[in-house]
Amino acid sequence: MKKLSELINECKELAFDLSYTRAKQWKEEKPGRAIVGYMPIYFPREIAHAAGALPVAIFGGGDRKQIIKGDAYYQSYICHIPRSIIELALDGHFKSFDGFVFPSICDVIRNLSGIFRQLNIGSFIKYLDFPQNFSKDIGGVFYKQEMEHIIHYLTSITKKEVTAEALNHSIDLYNKNREMIDFIYKIRQDFPWRLNMEDVYYIVRAGTVIPVEEHNKLLEQVCYHIKENIGTPQDKVKVVVSGAFCEQPAVGLIKAIEEAGCYVVDDDYQLGSRMIIGNIDAQSSDPLMALSMGFIKQSQYSSSIYDVSNPKEYRLAKIVKDRGADGVIFASASFCDPSLLDAPIFQNAFNKMGIRYIAFQYSENINQYKVIKEQVGAFSDSIKLWEDEPATVQVTNK
Amino acid sequence: MSKLIYTMGVDVGGSYVKAVLMQYDNETGNHKLIDKQTEKIRKRNPKDVVVDAVDIILDRNKLNYDKDISYLASTGEGEMVIKKTGHFYSMTSHARGGIYFAPQAKTIVDMGGLYVRAIKVDGRGKVIDYKMTGQCASGSGQFIENISRYLGLAIEEVGEISLKADNPEVPSGICAVLAETDVINLVSKGLSTPNIVKGINISIAQRVVKLLSSLKAESPIALVGGMGMNAGMIQAIEELSSESKKNKLVFVSHPDAIYSGAIGAALWGGYRYYKLKLKKPELLSV
Numbered sequence: 001m002k003k004l005s006e007l008i009n010e011c012k013e014l015a016f017d018l019s020y021t022r023a024k025q026w027k028e029e030k031p032g033r034a035i036v037g038y039m040p041i042y043f044p045r046e047i048a049h050a051a052g053a054l055p056v057a058i059f060g061g062g063d064r065k066q067i068i069k070g071d072a073y074y075q076s077y078i079c080h081i082p083r084s085i086i087e088l089a090l091d092g093h094f095k096s097f098d099g100f101v102f103p104s105i106c107d108v109i110r111n112l113s114g115i116f117r118q119l120n121i122g123s124f125i126k127y128l129d130f131p132q133n134f135s136k137d138i139g140g141v142f143y144k145q146e147m148e149h150i151i152h153y154l155t156s157i158t159k160k161e162v163t164a165e166a167l168n169h170s171i172d173l174y175n176k177n178r179e180m181i182d183f184i185y186k187i188r189q190d191f192p193w194r195l196n197m198e199d200v201y202y203i204v205r206a207g208t209v210i211p212v213e214e215h216n217k218l219l220e221q222v223c224y225h226i227k228e229n230i231g232t233p234q235d236k237v238k239v240v241v242s243g244a245f246c247e248q249p250a251v252g253l254i255k256a257i258e259e260a261g262c263y264v265v266d267d268d269y270q271l272g273s274r275m276i277i278g279n280i281d282a283q284s285s286d287p288l289m290a291l292s293m294g295f296i297k298q299s300q301y302s303s304s305i306y307d308v309s310n311p312k313e314y315r316l317a318k319i320v321k322d323r324g325a326d327g328v329i330f331a332s333a334s335f336c337d338p339s340l341l342d343a344p345i346f347q348n349a350f351n352k353m354g355i356r357y358i359a360f361q362y363s364e365n366i367n368q369y370k371v372i373k374e375q376v377g378a379f380s381d382s383i384k385l386w387e388d389e390p391a392t393v394q395v396t397n398k
Numbered sequence: 399m400s401k402l403i404y405t406m407g408v409d410v411g412g413s414y415v416k417a418v419l420m421q422y423d424n425e426t427g428n429h430k431l432i433d434k435q436t437e438k439i440r441k442r443n444p445k446d447v448v449v450d451a452v453d454i455i456l457d458r459n460k461l462n463y464d465k466d467i468s469y470l471a472s473t474g475e476g477e478m479v480i481k482k483t484g485h486f487y488s489m490t491s492h493a494r495g496g497i498y499f500a501p502q503a504k505t506i507v508d509m510g511g512l513y514v515r516a517i518k519v520d521g522r523g524k525v526i527d528y529k530m531t532g533q534c535a536s537g538s539g540q541f542i543e544n545i546s547r548y549l550g551l552a553i554e555e556v557g558e559i560s561l562k563a564d565n566p567e568v569p570s571g572i573c574a575v576l577a578e579t580d581v582i583n584l585v586s587k588g589l590s591t592p593n594i595v596k597g598i599n600i601s602i603a604q605r606v607v608k609l610l611s612s613l614k615a616e617s618p619i620a621l622v623g624g625m626g627m628n629a630g631m632i633q634a635i636e637e638l639s640s641e642s643k644k645n646k647l648v649f650v651s652h653p654d655a656i657y658s659g660a661i662g663a664a665l666w667g668g669y670r671y672y673k674l675k676l677k678k679p680e681l682l683s684v
Contacts, residue, residue, distance in 0.1 A: 233680060234483065234484055234485075235469075235674060235678075235682075236485075259477045259485075260487070261476075261484070261486070377486075377487030377488075377490075378490070378525075380485075381490040381666075384484075384486075384670060385490070385524070
């Protein structure tokens, strides 16, 4: 068994490999294999797996890709992630990719799918709509049909028939994957000093660019190590980070939050990997419907789901309570409409519920965290020292 | 259970690591500064400098970190302090340190290596409001240090020399880079060293007074941080503030002002120690 530090280094290499080396190798190992790229937030990776394709998350270039061409495609008031994705595409990073799925999240991502189509990148482009009706007969059937479209695209490349047995096997593998990631978060909740958030980020993100079977093996070893009583506790407050579900903050920012005096006990950084809560039925005679209903009934709250009967502010408040968190950090990418539109809803509700929070904005390519660190540091101190009193100073990120 | 505990504070700044050992008295609030150590970072790894500073204090006082130190708190660039119990944001620490030096203070001015920050506080050291200069080095101790090097002065001499000025000339530029060019010109013009240094102090003091005015600062005002020990700077602030204010502001300084962040962190550490002992003992190493 590898050491924890070796596993983390391996995950770090994989997570930020913008050449997608492992995915390319995997495709070349056997004829008939395909790579499907998907954008945030969520894509049912089980269907790609069952169709003989490798689903690979495209989170943009972060702070590791200079934007030269990408800026020409978007106005200055648009977020950063589509620019870096275009830059990656135009620089040939997706040459081995066969198709792309753009899950419904906002107009920008929808328009990005149009740009990919215009630029003839990949053999298929699918804009994936999510159901906003939560009954099986309407939303369930609709979403199942959306997935069937993607399976059709994929099987026309891989020439592999997607059987119920294959789908159930894929569902089972991803169930195990989520279970182990959930275990890591459970450990973080109770013993956050055993594995810092930066390392958790690498471990989860690595799983979005390699086959699930390989990620599960990595996760098994990580889970083994963190069961042990490792690391030294520090006097930090526990926080939940919300709003960073699409454009990813740079690792330096993820690290800065913990360095400034917080333990992040839950987050939505790579929400897609943890979108479904609990297991999806892996023995169904209609596994596509099982996947569909899994999304409808077992989804994490998110900006891409408009469920008026289950308001997201209460769902986030429940996460705060269940994780034993002291407060919430709303971290939104600049110009991210879904996140910035949700934030006031959360904040109004939290003012009434007495949940402490701060809010700031970031861009995937920023590498100066001083102001954010000061804001988070002041927030952490206000909880540690004055938790029984109302906050008097709001350090704002202007 | 003994009411006296040892806590340590380590303030990692841009130029120096400051470490203190405090005796924290939870019962009477009569906390004592037991020992202090300043280490210049120079080109060394700040993490190693921190270890050196802490070890020097522990050795000198025959103490063991694991057995005797109830809480070691970092402040400033806290990630450079690997072995610690917790971290406090520098403004929180300096606010508390300022109250330690001047319990009646209503405003604390932290004049550090990289910026100047004016903080309104209550009697407990809780931050009520603040204003700070931007990230530009022109309002900072680092700037003074650079100038002293150009002039061939030790940093400790800068304050006293400034007091001897009779006709200071204030550099025209706001930017530190331009001001440094200005200083070179002043030297070549034959201006005396005290007058150059006083001019620099006045240029920084102008910004401090502006900060105090925009904060609507109340007296007494404790001057802390590395520049809080610079007598020339204190004089310049007092002179400028008496020119611009109808009600004269009262300033308080302290010879240990450079340790305010470390002292504040150590004191908050003591406060947290007792809080954690009741609520989350698993987070304490002692």
